[in-house]
Amino acid sequence: MIDAELVASAQATLAVCRDHGLTVTTAESCTGGLVAASLTAIAGSSEIFDRGFVTYSNNAKMEMLGVPLDLLMSVGAVSKEVAHAMATGALEHSSADLAVSVTGIAGPGGATVNKPVGLVHLAAARRNGSVIHEEQNFSGGRDEVRCAAAHMALQLLQRLADESGAASGSP
Helix, strand or coil, X not given: CCCHHHHHHHXXXXXXXXXXXXXXEEEECCCCCHXXXXXXCCCCHHHCEEEXXXXXXXXXXXXXXCCCHHHHHHHCCCCHHHHHHHHHHHHHCCCCCEEEEEEECCCCCCCCCCCXXXXXXXXXXXXXXXXXXXXXXXXXXXXXXXXXXXXXXXXXXXXXXXXXXXXXXXX
């Protein structure tokens, strides 16, 4: 499932993080660890990658990342707010500088009228800094949605790493 394009994106993400001296953690739901697997498929990733959280269930999101139950009940797991809480929770439960989270509906089931298959919320957070969010409606089957979400997660990490490097004045 880790195609050449995803590996290339992971290599680029690791390079940007390495250039800025940043470490990374992931918090994944619908991608089931694909972002972490893509990063760790690259030799030398242990210099950058701290850990990954696969929090597929709501209980896992609460227990491992500290996502509040009332938030999950009020807006649902597939939401901007939960993606944000997952990313900040991953930072709180790791030593990484940056975190990325992914929560969505890969399908074929699980959709509702307001949350169709392919809806994915992603967030990237910087320790003591900003959080960026992306909402996507990916098309295709389960594998296509998961791969597209993993690509987007890596792109968000690259964007945040570049912003972090610019903010700190590093090269």
